[in-house]
Amino acid sequence: MYIYDSVQKTKREFTPLVEGKASLYVCGPTVYDDSHLGHAKSALVFDLLSRVLKANGYDVTYARNITDIDDKIIKKAAESGKDIKEITDFYTDAFHKEMDAIGVSRPDIEPKATESLDAMYELIQKLIDSGHAYKTSEGDIYFDTSSDGEYLSLSSRVQDEDDKLQRVENSLQKRNPADFALWKSVKDNTITFNSPFGEGRPGWHLECSAMIEKHLAHEGAEFAVDIHGGGADLLFPHHENEAAQTRCATNHALANYWMHNGFVNIDGEKMSKSLGNSFFLKDALKEYDGEVLRFYLLSTHYRSNFNFNTQDLATSKKRLDKIYRLKKRLFGLADCTDATPFKxxxxxxxxxxxxxxxxxxxxxxxxxxxNEVLDTAGKHKELKRETISNLAYIEKILGFGSKNAYEYFQFGVDAHTKLQIFDLIVKRDEAKKEKNFQESDKLRDEILAFGVNIMDTPQGTFWEKV
Known part of the structure; x- marks a missing residue:
């Protein structure tokens, strides 16, 4: 198996830290707002990676964090008058439901920042003790970037004057413009935590490093995890700062492989809340089946920037429809797990x-x-067995084709209408059993009036939206 390493900028053969095992950590959402297509793209990419690793025989431990300590969350609470936990619980639950809808498997470990504070305190103390962090007179604790000879090696950036000018926050307190906060002293009425360093909140970059150390790092290993992933926008400064903290506080580097997925653009323009074109996933799911979105968002290589537009989405859906139409041809036949050249x-x-x-x-x-062979005369028993096995493998590794072959084509029909159609089908079946063909034809016409087609099969009567 080969992985493109974002840091080394080359494809590398995957060699795990522990034979037969693979550890993967991905930066998850900050739960203060609805998930957008960028969140969906990243979650799908690393869901696919986890599936491919497992298909290659690795025992995968996949961790994806929840950031539930953040200034944006505090701001949302102040604006809405709601409790912070109420906000984070609501958006965490929404995130889970939306990920379920697009077929993203739950991670093995989903640590929350609020549940990892002791690990953060421990990491900060190690950095202070080793001379890589300092406390200001105002109570803030900063990572001293000048103490790390490898700082910026991850992103290969050169710190220029513009960068320095943009990062002058608390410049009188910081030793270097690039230094970043590990602990922010807070003395107002917003949420704070009582740490060994005083009241305050952890820095965002610190959270992931601490959670990786707590849940995934192995004593004596060269790296904390095999693979660290996230969106391309996280490479600098987030992942750069994570890597610096970890190597300076421990005896290992953070990750052996770094993977980053590309941006999502909307109709050719970079997706941004400030531009007002941040397409929320919940809105997309009202218009499109979750599996259609999964197929579309995974249809281009993960490292490429993705241009979301409805024309390409419609074309992509037709490609997914082909999988379901083939699955429908074999509806009712038993599954099998044979090895095949296609797999x-x-x-x-x-x-x-x-x-x-x-x-x-x-x-x-x-x-x-x-389809060409199935269209010819013959029972094609072996081909059908192999096809069912191949379709099951596509579902397992890519997550396409998991739905009932008929129900897939019912998307867009509301629940009340589905119940009406079901009741009419039951009545039609009864009329047919009683050989009341005039009544059964009348009921068929009533069903067709809903804009659907019906198919009578040995397994029963099924319908799909026209």
Whole structure:
């Protein structure tokens, strides 16, 4: 398996710290607002990575944090008059439901900042003791970037004057303009924590380093984790600062491999709340099935910037429809787990730095060739078995095709209408059993009036939206 390392800027063969195991840490959401497409893209990328690692036989430990201590959360609480925990619980729950809707598996470990304060205090103290951090007269604690000879090695940045001017916050208290807060002394009425360093709040960069040390780091290992991931916007300063803290406080580097997914643009323009084009995932899910969004957002390579537009989404949906139409042809047949050449080829493509373009091309060719053979005379028993096995593998590794083949085509029909259609189908089945064909035809016409097609199969009557 090969992974593109964002730091070394090359594809590297994956060699885990512990044979047969893989540890993955990904920066999760700050829970003060609804998730947008950028959150969805990143979550999907690392969900896919976890699946590919498992398909390659690794025992994966996947951690993704929840940032529930942040100035944005405090601001939201002040503006809304709500309790901070009420806000963070609400948006954490919403995030989980939206990730479920697009097929993102829950991580094995989901630490929260509020549950990791002792680990943060320990890390800060180590940095102070080793001379890499200092406390100001106002009670703030900063990481001394000049004490770290490897600072900026992760992002390969050169600290220029513009950077320095943009980072002059508390410049009179900081030794260097680039120094960043590990602990912020707070003396107002907002949320604070009683630490060994006084009342205050932890710095954002500190949180992930502490949670990685607490949950994933192995004593004596060269790196805390195998893989650290997140959006490309996190490489600097967040991941740069994480890496600096960890190597200076411990006897290991933070991660062996660094992976970053590209940005999401809306109709060619970078997605940004300040620009008013931040497409919330909850709104997209009202218009599109979650699996359609999953297929679309994963349809380009994870390192590329993704341009979201409705025309490409419609085209992408048609590609996913082909999987379900093939699945529908085999509806009711038993599943099987046979090894097939297709599975080997698909895993090989995805093991090459998650080459999803090659993977989707393989799927398209498989669907086309299978349909061609199924269209010819014959029972095709072995082909059907192999096809079912291949479809199950696509579902397992890519998360496409997990729904009932008929129900997938019912998206957009509200729950009340679905109940009406169900009741009519039951009545039609009863009329057919009683050989009351005039009544059954009348009921069929009533069903079709909802803008759906019905299919009578050996497994029963099914319908789909036209």
């Amino acid at each position: 080997e080829s698909l895993l090989k493509a995805l093991s090459d730095d998650m080459n999803v373009s090659s993977a989707l091309a393989l799927i398209e060719a498989f669907i086309s060739s299978t």
